[in-house]
Structure formats: structure tokens, C-alpha cells
Amino acid sequence: MRRAYIAGNWKMNHTPSEAKKFASELKRALEENKIDCRVMVAPSFVDLPYVIEVLKDTEITVSAQNMANHTSGAYTGEVSPIMLKDIGVYTTILGHSERRMYYSETDEIINSKVRLALNEKMEVILCIGETLEERESGKLKEVLKRQIEKGLEGVKSDEMKAITLAYEPVWAIGTGKTASPEDADEAQGYARSVVESLYSKDIAENLIIQYGGSVKASNVKALMAKENVDGALVGGASLTIDQFLPIITFNK
Numbered sequence: 270m271r272r273a274y275i276a277g278n279w280k281m282n283h284t285p286s287e288a289k290k291f292a293s294e295l296k297r298a299l300e301e302n303k304i305d306c307r308v309m310v311a312p313s314f315v316d317l318p319y320v321i322e323v324l325k326d327t328e329i330t331v332s333a334q335n336m337a338n339h340t341s342g343a344y345t346g347e348v349s350p351i352m353l354k355d356i357g358v359y360t361t362i363l364g365h366s367e368r369r370m371y372y373s374e375t376d377e378i379i380n381s382k383v384r385l386a387l388n389e390k391m392e393v394i395l396c397i398g399e400t401l402e403e404r405e406s407g408k409l410k411e412v413l414k415r416q417i418e419k420g421l422e423g424v425k426s427d428e429m430k431a432i433t434l435a436y437e438p439v440w441a442i443g444t445g446k447t448a449s450p451e452d453a454d455e456a457q458g459y460a461r462s463v464v465e466s467l468y469s470k471d472i473a474e475n476l477i478i479q480y481g482g483s484v485k486a487s488n489v490k491a492l493m494a495k496e497n498v499d500g501a502l503v504g505g506a507s508l509t510i511d512q513f514l515p516i517i518t519f520n521k
């Protein structure tokens with residue numbers, strides 16, 4: 270039985286004072302509503318200590334959006350997993366398509382981050398997903414297979430419990446276009462089968478696979494009703510309580 274896992278990726282939004290205010294609203298909403306799923310938020314690096322302080326007595330996971338592939342040293346502008354853990358962050362998103370696209374993160378770089386995070390006993394949400402061009406040229410499966418195989422290279426079976434996959438078709442991120450629940454289910458079912466072939470049926474069946482790409486209150490239920498959709502990675506609609514609360518209470 271896979272527990273639903275809804276994550277909010279704040280991207281480069283919310284100043285520390287805005288983040289603190291929003292985290293307090295989220296905390297209050299959690300006290301006033303019954304939430305059946307696991308909830309995570311991923312603020313920017315500078316927001317993290319403030320959000321952790323506000324959410325410390327709650328069950329909300331606070332995650333980084335990215336991390337360096339080194340633990341320390343001469344890497345100007347980078348943030349290491351050791352630094353994250355020191356402030357109480359034990360989860361990170363890796364391989365988001367914006368990192369792949371705008372910061373040239375390759376499957377190899379992403380894999381080195383995945384392995385380092387696991388080595389540091391952190392949890393990872395590994396993002397995968399095709400561009401519109403790749404989908405339209407029939408390369409969906411090829412892309413997902415490559416991203417999973419390369420992203421998880423060297424990851425041992427017993428480390429897979431710290432991995433969540435997020436299937437995020439690039440053409441659906443921040444565009445208002447959502448993959449249909451059927452498309453998401455099909456792609457995620459395929460991703461699960463790749464994990465099964467790399468590991469085992471048991472590991473694949475226990476793996477949480479989130480869908481990401483313009484998830485909102487109006488489509489979350491239909492997406493979550495699908496067999497292979499175990500959660501959501503939400504960008505734009507995770508930034509205000511009015512939009513995020515209906516998503517994290519989708520199963521009420």
C-alpha cells in the first residue's frame with residue numbers, strides 16, 4: 270500500500286518573510302483539517318531555516334530543491350548535503366527539468382547527486398520527464414528509461430526506499446497544460462516497469478511515483494485516482510494556501 274505523497278516546489282518564489290508567513294498558514298491549515306497524505310514543501314535555500322522553525326512540530330517534510338554533488342570545498346555558490354542536514358533538511362528534489370534545462374544538469378551530474386544524497390542518508394525525489402518534441406517523436410519510453418537507468422545507476426536495492434520518482438512531462442510544467450490522467454498513468458506504469466526490471470517487483474510496487482505538471486485543485490482527484498499516480502509534485506499551485514489546501518486534502 271503506497272501512501273499518497275504531495276509535494277510543493279516553491280521554486281524561486283517567496284522571500285524569507287513571505288515563506289515564514291506562508292508556512293504559518295500551512296501549519297494552521299493542517300491543525301484545522303484532516304490530512305491523510307504525506308505533505309512536503311521545498312522552499313529556496315535561504316527560506317529553509319525559517320520554514321523549518323515554523324514547521325518543526327508538524328509532520329510536514331521540508332525539502333531542498335537541489336543540492337551540490339560535493340560535500341564541501343571550492344564550489345562557489347553551491348549548497349552541500351552536510352549543510353542541509355545541519356539545519357534539519359533530510360530530503361531533496363533532484364533532476365528537476367528546470368535544472369536540466371537552464372543549468373545543464375546531465376543524467377550523470379544528477380546521478381552523482383542522487384548517490385551522494387543517499388550516502389548522506391537523505392531522501393530524494395528524482396524528477397524525470399520528456400519534452401514535447403520527444404513525446405511527439407515517439408521517444409517517451411526511451412527518455413524515461415534513460416533518465417531512470419542513469420539517474421539510479423549505482424543505487425542499491427536497500428537504498429530504493431529513500432527514492433521517490435516524479436514524472437513531470439516538461440511540456441506540462443508551468444504551462445497550464447496537464448497530462449491526462451490516462452497519459453500520466455501510462456507513463457508512470459512504464460516507469461514502474463523499468464524500476465522492476467532494474468530491481469524487483471516488490472521494490473517497484475512500493476515505489477512512490479508522483480505526477481507533476483500544472484496540478485491544481487480541479488485535476489488532482491482524477492490524477493490521484495489512477496493506479497500508478499501516488500502523489501503530486503506541485504509548482505505554481507503550491508504557493509498559496511487557497512490553492513495548496515484543496516490539493517493536500519484531495520482525498521476528503
Ligand code: PEP
Nearest residue numbers: 442443481482483504505
Ligand atoms: C514543478 O515545478 O515541478 C511543477 C510541476 O510546476 P507546475 O505545477 O507549476 O507545473
